[in-house]
Amino acid sequence: GESVGLHLPTLSVQEGDNSIINCAYSNSASDYFIWYKQESGKGPQFIIDIRSNMDKRQGQRVTVLLNKTVKHLSLQIAATQPGDSAVYFCAETGYSTLTFGKGTMLLVSP
């Protein structure tokens, strides 16, 4: 299930399930969006990106969906594995600076 912690919402899933992490972005002028994965004590790691002229993009086990009408972004992870446990951030940019969303902690149980 999904719960809200002190600052970071948490999504708990079982290994093998599909995970969906959602993100609402704020700037309607943003035209490029990125999902990052951050493991404890490390910097963010690029997962997948999407430009505003697209509404879906697939990678290996991951899919990003973009709904510009409601300014919503989602990351779908297929067959979630324990190694996917991390904090996931969406980020948006118009040209230069990158603005991060609040993040979601994904916990995968074996």
Next chain:
Amino acid sequence: GAVVSQHPSRVICKSGTSVKIECRSLDFQATTMFWYRQFPKQSLMLMATSNEGSKATYEQGVEKDKFLINHASLTLSTLTVTSAHPEDSSFYICSARPTLTGGDSPLHFGNGTRLTVT
């Protein structure tokens, strides 16, 4: 490719001292680098944009005299936390985008520096 190296990974310093953090792009040139700060269980907050050969651009609320940024070459930016205080304890992360790529390409991040001020 596109590796960003940040050093040190951890530093503990006494209140009132200064700490320098280095950010290097190892296999690409970066005209612009970015410095973020992250508190536990929170998102990354942009502190400043570091521009090679010119002054950094600071976000609102970030003291430029406290967080000194120098971007002396296309592969190195440094952040110096001057006269550090316990409230400066945080996780500092740098990032860079290859010079030849546009705004619609991902930033590459270092592994962060955990600063603890005692």
